[in-house]
Amino acid sequence: MSGINLVESTLDPAMAIYSQVIPAGEPWIHAIKKGQYFRIVDLQGNQAVDTLFYNAHDYSDRYSAQDTIQQQRNIYLTSGTKLISTNGTVLLTIVADTCGRHDTLGGACATESNMVRYALEKRHMHACRNSFLKAVIEWDHGMTKRDITSNINFFMNVPVTLEGKLTFEDGISDPGKYVEMRVETDVLALISNCPQLNNPCNAYDPTPVQVLIWDGAAK
């Protein structure tokens, strides 16, 4: 893998079996079946979409950031990336990507990490891990904070330097850019459309994103 590799999809949004806009700051949780295609669209550009996946048949087998980057020996997610679970299951494969690079080291914002990173007075601000918790409580399948692990940040640009520094750069996403995955195992998808206002991950203006699902036959 080298440079930025942009791959477009042939799927027609008019043929999608599911389409939903997730407003800024809202969670979304949804089961997606093996063989289906799952697309996330950055409607207005530079919006971080914090995402977790679980094996739908065993929620303890879930997306693993470290296993995913270790197996492809690259820290960035893009077309061709297999999203690997803690048990080594391939959950989804990224098959199209018009943004070119997605992060999985930066994690999700939390009221607590905001206090550390910005100021103790930031506790009141809305954060992704509050959205994740709200979603799994409402999903009502016994999931708790133990299930909120290191996530993917679609459309976020978090380079690592040769000196081992982690940097948060301006996004490389623009309005309408998308990432699309083929679902390899029945999964539960959990998204927090990031409400962070303290850093440029959402260009200081969180905006809506769209999720679409196609049946495999549409391909």
Next chain:
Amino acid sequence: MNETSVLWEETMHGGAAWSHVLKRGTALLITDLQGGANVGAVFYNFECPAERYNMPDTLKAQHIARLTKGFVLYSDMGRILCSITEDSVGWHDPIGGTSSAKLVDAKYGPSSYQEQRNDYHKNGHDAFLIEMGKWGLGPRDLASNVNFFSRVDVAQEGTMSFTQGNSKAGDYVGLRAEMNVLVILNTCQHPLDPNPKYEPKPVRVSIRRVAAPAPDDACRISRPENGRGFTLTERYFL
């Protein structure tokens, strides 16, 4: 560090697992006995294990993708589990993850206890789960791990590469507990180590009593984020 402050110490064999509740006011010194060791590590708040080491929070609070002296290990609750107060290596890997049975079988060939007795091939994933199980923790509690003594470089296009010879015989890293921390370690080889032979290395673990972090403690003042992290950690004990 004053040798007389050593409370106890022992050697971890290569491929072994180990766990201990490292109390606030004590520190763990890990020494690479032969060079080339790898120590996979996960950390939990012993009083409430739902609070655990959080890789992204640790990396982004300090803008790092490596660990060394002066940095701290954050929990998901904005608190500091351990501070890295000593380090002769300069680079420990927080991103490479751990090995699995599948990887170890593919890399080093199949093995079994029946054939090889205690030299059968261990993997980090199973070693973590078994040791976690002893404390009532399970697969839902598996979190991203640190790899002490190992170095993974990231090139401009994102490619990860393992640096051989990062740690020499006698190299050490010291972790001061800022909370009562369940520390779970294993000495399985790093998943990206290109060595084709199964030869995990031993380390010495040493528990010492240490002073509480002073107002001018190097980890506390290394950056404003860590000052706030210490404040939140100290509030937990009030």
